[in-house]
Amino acid sequence: MCGISGIYAFTPEGREVIHRLPDSTDALQLRGPDSGGHFTHGSVGLGHRRLSIIDVSNVACQPMVEESERYTIVFNGEIFNYQELKKQLVDKGYSFFSQSDTEVLLKLYIEEGPSFLSKLNGFFAFAIYDKQEEFLFVARDRYGVKPLLMYQDDDKLVFASEMKSLMAFGIPRQLDYASLYEYLQLNYIPGPASIFKGVKKLMPGRYLTVSKVGEVKIKRWYKIPYNEKTAKNNSLSYEDQQKQLVELMDGAVQRRMIADVPLGAFLSGGIDSSVIVALASRHTQQLNTFSIGYKDEPFFDETKYAKLVADKYKTNHTVFSLTNNDLYEHLFRALDYIDEPFADSSALAVNILSYYTRQKVTVALSGDGADELFAGYNKHMAEYKVRQGGFVAETVAALLPLWKMLPKSRNSALGNRVRQFQRFAEGMNLSAKDRYWRWASFATEGDATSVLSGKAKNALSKDVYKKRRQKILDNLSKKGDINEVLLTDMQLVLPNDMLTKVDLMSMANSLEVRTPFLDYKVVDFAFSLPQSSKIDGGMKKKIVQDAFRPMLPEELYKRPKHGFEVPLLKWFQNELKPMIVDDLLSDSFIEVQGIFDVKEIQRLKAQLFSQNPGDIHARIWALVVFQHWWKKWM
Structure with missing residues (x-):
C-alpha cells in the first residue's frame, strides 16, 4: 500500500x-x-x-x-x-x-x-x-x-x-x-x-x-457482469449457492493473507468481520484480531460478540476499550487528514481502530463490501418491503404525521426505530429513483438548498447536478428487484463512501486494509444470484448468514445490526459547542465566507441545542467537516 x-x-x-x-x-x-x-x-x-x-x-x-x-x-x-x-x-x-x-x-x-x-x-x-x-x-x-x-x-x-x-x-x-x-x-x-x-x-x-x-x-475495462434475467433464472440450488460462496470466500481470504509483515483482522462482532476471521483462522496458527469498545456508550458496544468469535477461533484478540474522551482526542487527527469534505462520522471510529491496530500489525483484513453485495443495510429491507407492498408497509406510511411528531435519535433503540419509520413512510410515495436518493441522503434537496447563501445558489448549476444524479440512478427501474439497488450501491455508496472512509483513515495511520468480499470472483458470483438468495421478509444478507451459520456463534444471529457510530450529539452539545458557536458556524464567519445562509445556520444550531435535536447532528457534522476543510485548505 x-x-x-x-x-x-x-x-x-x-x-x-x-x-x-x-x-x-x-x-x-x-x-x-x-x-x-x-x-x-x-x-x-x-x-x-x-x-x-x-x-x-x-x-x-x-x-x-x-x-x-x-x-x-x-x-x-x-x-x-x-x-x-x-x-x-x-x-x-x-x-x-x-x-x-x-x-x-x-x-x-x-x-x-x-x-x-x-x-x-x-x-x-x-x-x-x-x-x-x-x-x-x-x-x-x-x-x-x-x-x-x-x-x-x-x-x-x-x-x-x-x-x-x-x-x-x-x-x-x-x-x-x-x-x-x-x-x-x-x-x-x-x-x-x-x-x-x-x-x-x-x-x-x-x-x-x-x-x-x-x-x-x-x-x-471492467463492468460488474449483472444480467437481471440470468440472475433470476440461476440454476444452482440454494444449498449449492451457499457451498460456492464459502469456497469463493475461503479463496479470497487465503489470497489476502500473503504479506511479509505482521497481519491481523478487524473483528467488530458483526457477521461480516466474523466470517473473515473464521476463514482466516483456517490458514494461520494464531490470527491477530482487533476490536474497539465504547466504555461510555453501551448501546454501540459490540465487543462481547467479537469476543465470542475470538474465543471460538482462539485468536490473539485485542480490545481497545475507549472512553468518549479517548474518541474526542482523535477527532482532529481525522479532520486534519481529510483533504476533500467527507462527513461519514463512522470514519472517526475507523481512524481510531486503524491507529491502535497499526501499533500491532501493518495489514488488516476487513469485512467491508458484504452489505452492498448481499443486501445488508436496513434500507435494503425497507426497499424490499416497499416493492412487496402489503398492509404493514401501507400502515407505516399512513402514520407519517405521527412519526414526524415523535422524538428521533440514533442513540437509542426506540428513537432510532421512529427515525426509520419516518424515512420509510417518506419513501413509500416516491419513485424508485427518488426513493433511492432519499434513503442514501442525510438531507433533502430542499434542506441542501435552504442552507446555501444567495450567492451560492446563483453559482449552483442545477442542470449539472441533475445530470450527475440521473447518471448515478440510471440502473434503477420500476420493475427491477433489489439487485439493481445493490448495483447502484456498488457504484455510488461503496467507492465514494465506504471505501473512501477505509482508505482515508487506514492510510492516515499507515495501515493496509484488505477486503476479501471485494474479490472480483466473489462480486461476480454475488451478481449472478437472484434476489431471493439475498433478502426475504425476515432476513437481510440471507445467503451470507445461512452459508456461514455453522462456523459462527449462534448469539451473533440474535443481535441487532449497529453502524460504526461515535457520540457526535454529545460532543456537539458539550466539548465541540464552543467551536461550533464561536468559530466554524459563528454568524461572523458564515457572513464573511459567503457560502451558507446565516439565518438557516442559526436555525440548525437552535435545533441542535434544543431538547429534541432529532437526526440533525449528521447535517451539522457535514457543515463542521466542510468548515474545517475550508479553513485548512482554502
Whole structure:
C-alpha cells in the first residue's frame, strides 16, 4: 500500500511544474512512510511513497524501472495472484530481479498491454510510463478500493492518490457548487466529480492514456457482469449457492493473507468481520484480531460478540476499550487528514481502530463490501418491503404525521426505530429513483438548498447536478428487484463512501486494509444470484448468514445490526459547542465566507441545542467537516 503522484506536461509552461513533484509526493508520506522516490523524463514525472508489504527489500522500491530502462511504474495497491502471474511470465522467458508484485505488474503490461488488467486479482491505482513512445498508462481497480484524482488543463495533466498531493502541484482551488450540493445531501461527493472544478476522480474499472501529442483518453475495462434475467433464472440450488460462496470466500481470504509483515483482522462482532476471521483462522496458527469498545456508550458496544468469535477461533484478540474522551482526542487527527469534505462520522471510529491496530500489525483484513453485495443495510429491507407492498408497509406510511411528531435519535433503540419509520413512510410515495436518493441522503434537496447563501445558489448549476444524479440512478427501474439497488450501491455508496472512509483513515495511520468480499470472483458470483438468495421478509444478507451459520456463534444471529457510530450529539452539545458557536458556524464567519445562509445556520444550531435535536447532528457534522476543510485548505 502506497501513494503515487505524477505529471505529464504538454507545454513549456507545464514542464515548469515538474519541479513540484517532490512536494506532491511528500504530501503522501503517511500513505508510504517507509521510503519515497521520483522519476523524471522530459515532460513526465512520477512520484511514489512506499508502505512496504511484499518484498520489503530496497530492490522493490519505486519508481521501479525494468532492465531495459524503457518502462517505469509507480503502484499503489496489492496484486494477490501475482505469484501465479509471475510463473506464467517466467514460462515465457521473463526474469525477475525482485520478489515484488510491482515487478510482475510492470512486466505483465509489457507483455500484454491494457488487456492484462482483467487478469489482476487485487486492488490498485498505478501509472506506467513508456519512455520510448512517451506514452503514459494509468489504471484504477474494479471497485475503487484505491483512489486516483486528476487535473488537466492546456499545459499539463497531473494525478495523485490524494487531493493534498494534487494541491502541491498548484492546481486552482475553485469550489464546485454542484459537488457541494451533493455533499450537503449525501455527506460525501460522488465521482467523477470532486469539491474542486477541474479535479476529477478516475472512476473504478477505468484506465487513462496520454500520448506524446497530448491526447488524453479514458476507457472502461471492467463492468460488474449483472444480467437481471440470468440472475433470476440461476440454476444452482440454494444449498449449492451457499457451498460456492464459502469456497469463493475461503479463496479470497487465503489470497489476502500473503504479506511479509505482521497481519491481523478487524473483528467488530458483526457477521461480516466474523466470517473473515473464521476463514482466516483456517490458514494461520494464531490470527491477530482487533476490536474497539465504547466504555461510555453501551448501546454501540459490540465487543462481547467479537469476543465470542475470538474465543471460538482462539485468536490473539485485542480490545481497545475507549472512553468518549479517548474518541474526542482523535477527532482532529481525522479532520486534519481529510483533504476533500467527507462527513461519514463512522470514519472517526475507523481512524481510531486503524491507529491502535497499526501499533500491532501493518495489514488488516476487513469485512467491508458484504452489505452492498448481499443486501445488508436496513434500507435494503425497507426497499424490499416497499416493492412487496402489503398492509404493514401501507400502515407505516399512513402514520407519517405521527412519526414526524415523535422524538428521533440514533442513540437509542426506540428513537432510532421512529427515525426509520419516518424515512420509510417518506419513501413509500416516491419513485424508485427518488426513493433511492432519499434513503442514501442525510438531507433533502430542499434542506441542501435552504442552507446555501444567495450567492451560492446563483453559482449552483442545477442542470449539472441533475445530470450527475440521473447518471448515478440510471440502473434503477420500476420493475427491477433489489439487485439493481445493490448495483447502484456498488457504484455510488461503496467507492465514494465506504471505501473512501477505509482508505482515508487506514492510510492516515499507515495501515493496509484488505477486503476479501471485494474479490472480483466473489462480486461476480454475488451478481449472478437472484434476489431471493439475498433478502426475504425476515432476513437481510440471507445467503451470507445461512452459508456461514455453522462456523459462527449462534448469539451473533440474535443481535441487532449497529453502524460504526461515535457520540457526535454529545460532543456537539458539550466539548465541540464552543467551536461550533464561536468559530466554524459563528454568524461572523458564515457572513464573511459567503457560502451558507446565516439565518438557516442559526436555525440548525437552535435545533441542535434544543431538547429534541432529532437526526440533525449528521447535517451539522457535514457543515463542521466542510468548515474545517475550508479553513485548512482554502
